[in-house]
Amino acid sequence: MRRVVVLFIALVVVLGTLLGLRLVRDRRAAEGPPGGSGVVEGTAVDVRSRLNARVLALHVKEGARVEKGALLATLDCTEPEALLAEAEARLAMARAQAHAADAAALASLRASEAATAQASGTQAQLESLAAQQGLASRQAARMEQMGEAVAVATRDQARAQADALSQQLAASQHTSTAASRQARAAAEQERASREQASAATQAVQATEATVRRARLSVAECELHAPLAGTVETLVLEVGELAMPGAVLARLVDTRNSRATFYLPNAELAAVRPGEPAIVRADAYPDRSFQARVVTVATVAEFTPRNVQTRSDRDRLVYPVEVRIEDPDGLLLPGMPVDITLSPRAGAVAERRP
Template identity: 75%
Template structure:
């Protein structure tokens, strides 16, 4: 009986000691700097397909390190390449048609200039013939007025000459009218040719746009890394069909690792954007990493439905995100870390304010 009492007393003392140590540890943690525990995260980027094509080759493996612009996956490019060839042929045809339209416009312009010059020459010829006909008619009238002083042959010759000039003048006027009509027709033809040349240029622009669109599709046959990082997943195997919008690779950038921890409501005032912090990882127990607070959430997480008592208010927690300064490859995504907030630096906090 006495032995059982001794054992009971020893157990009570041990439990009381452990409880006291736990209470003291919690009190010291509460009185110490604010902080919490989190998990290292990287910047994940999903590389998605824009084509409906099969996977021809995978140039990387999961877990491998890739540099920016490295080829990750090659898709079947038969259809996009055929579209590019067709678009290039249509562009060449449009350029040939445009060349023909420009040549036709130049020829129409020269023809219009020639017809206009001919019409102008007809007007000059009409003016000259009118002067000559008037002079011949006056000469014939003077001979007629001379009466017996002139011969009948001279009078007939003068009248015949005046009549001939009258006929030439009439013919020149008809020719001038025809030349004016031809000039107007040539002008209209030149305008139509210029419009055709303009339309041909628009056709070239449309064909060039089609070629650029086809080139974009062909470029999408090789999916490249948008940043340097680690290949986390490659969900598609060779021969599988990649649908538009499907993820073909997921990269994780570990150059700037980050972590998120949660502060209770009572400690929220201790965290400010721009504030320094210290990070310790289980994988490196004798090493610390410097960090900086990036965001402090404005809304609580894990909020109870009815916040009424002081205990409920203390259960409110707010996510705090920090960016960690660590060499590449030291802190990997998924590593647990402990984060301790440092003193508030007013200058650093002011820089973070908009």
């Protein structure tokens, strides 16, 4: 019986000591800077295929570290290359047609200018003949009015000259009319040629767009790393068919990692975006990583239906995300870490009323 009492007393002492240590540790944690535990998350990017093609080669393996722009895989590019060759041939033909249309438009312009000049010349000639014919008619009329004072031969000659000029004037009028019509026709032809040249230029631009699209398809035959990181997964193997939009590989950037922890409502005033933090991992007990607060959630992770008591408010926690400075990529995704806010941030929060 005495032994049982001694054992009971020893058990009570041990439990009391452990409880006291726990209370002391909790008090120190409460008095220390705010923080919490989280899990490292890397920036994951899925590399997807835009083509319906087979995988010809994989140039990396899972777990390999690659730099931005590194070649990850090569797809079968037979069909896109054929489409590109066809588009380039069409572009060459369209450019030749555009050059021919430009030359035809230039020739039509020169012909229109010549026809216009000819019409202007015939019009000037018509005006000159009209003036001469008028003068000759008036001269013949005066001679006829003079009667016997002028020889009959002279009167006949003046009348004949006036009649000849009248005939020439009529012919010149027909010539001028024809020249004007030719000038209008040449102008219409010149406008049509210009429109054809413009259409040919637009056809060249459309074909150039087709060539650019075909070149983009050919460029998609080689998949490159969009960022520096680690190859986490290779979904397809050599010989498998990659469908448009299908994931071929997943990259994780461990140098630009982040973690999320939760702060209770009472400690929320101790953190603001942009403030520094310290991250420690069990895998590196002698090393700490600098971090910086990125976002502080405005909505609590857990919200009771009615927040009426202090205990209800204490159960409110807010997610806080930090960006970790890890240039060596030591912190891997999924690794648990402890996050402590800068003592300066806690001091600022304590000074607030």
